[in-house]
Amino acid sequence: MSIFEAIILGIIQGATEFLPISSSGHLVLLPEIFQMTNPDLTLIGLVHAGTLLAVLIYFRQDLWDIVTAVLRDLSQRQPLASPEARLGWLIVVGSIPVGIVGLLFADFFEEAFGSPRVAAGFLLVTAVLLVLGERMLSGKKEMAAMSWTDAIIVGLFQMMALFPGVSRSGSTIVGGLARGLDRPTAARFSFLLGIPAILGAGLQAILAIFTESAQFSASVYIFSFLAAAVSGYVCIHWLLTWVKNHTLYGFAIYVALLSIGYLIYSAIIG
Known part of the structure; x- marks a missing residue:
């Protein structure tokens, strides 16, 4: 793999992890379409680590407030006393469904990732979800008003992203909209x-590094990691700004065209 391919792969992972267009779908389809070198497990682990770094840096203040509030309130035996601690527990509750299903059916979902046509088909699911999310957009609920049921429902929507081609950010944003959250809060x-979820996927891939020998040069790994981190940070900021005044229809059109285009392409080449 060339440095150029490594940077492109990192940009793809960083951007599509947070934009509602499915990172898994792009990582399966684009190398196939453009005949790029398939990444090894080391590279996959590093680009996931890059996107994790991006979200940790972007939300560093939020995360610090949440962690300190949880620890403080637990020490005072009032685990839900502050809004920040409550948000932390909402995140924990919302993460339970994908954690359980992902562990129980890991082999099934891993097999699905081996089929570009499956990924292309599920991109259409993402398009439908985004359209439905916009159609349901009527909520005014902000973060402080979220309930435990809201967190569980959004977590159930996140389970769909275990399939290649279903956007994690897209499905969870739509889950939030379905529960009456306003668009910025849902995002x-x-x-x-x-x-x-990103931490779990990244750790799983990084652990695989120790069971597989490195296939590419150190520079390939470094550039892919940096590209994923930078593009991820930029896309988080861009999307949070975008959703304040724009719809998700553009993303729905894009993934639908990519899906249909690939299915036609694969039918032609056999």
Whole structure:
């Protein structure tokens, strides 16, 4: 793999992890379409670590407030006394569904990632979800008004992202909209809820590094990691700004065209 391919792969992972267009779908389809070198487990682990670094840096103040509030309130035996601590527990509750299902059916979902056509088909699911989310947009609820049921429902929507082609950010934003959250709140909770999921995926891939020998040069790994971190940070900021005044329809059109385009392409080449 060239340095250029490594940077492109990092940008793809960083951008599509947070934009509602499915990082898994792009990582499966784009190398296939453009005949790029397939990444090894080391590279996959590093680009996931890059996106994790991006979200941790962007939400560093939020995360610090949440962690300190949880520890303080636990020490005072009042675990839900502050809004920040309550948000922390909402994130924990919302992460439970994807954690359980991901562990129980890991082999099934791993097999699904081996099929570009499956990924292309599920991109259409992402498009439908985004359209439905916009159609349901009527909520005014902000973060402080979120309930435990809201967190669980958004967590159930996140489970769909275990399939390649279903956007994690897209599905969780739509889950928030379905529960009456306003668009900026749904997007912000989506990113915070994604931290445990991204951390889990990244750790799983990074642990695989120790069971697989490095295939590429150190410079390839370094550039892919940096590209994922930078593009991820930029896309978080951009999307949180975008959703304040824009719809998700553009993303729905994009993933639908990519899905249909790939399915036609694969049918032609056989």
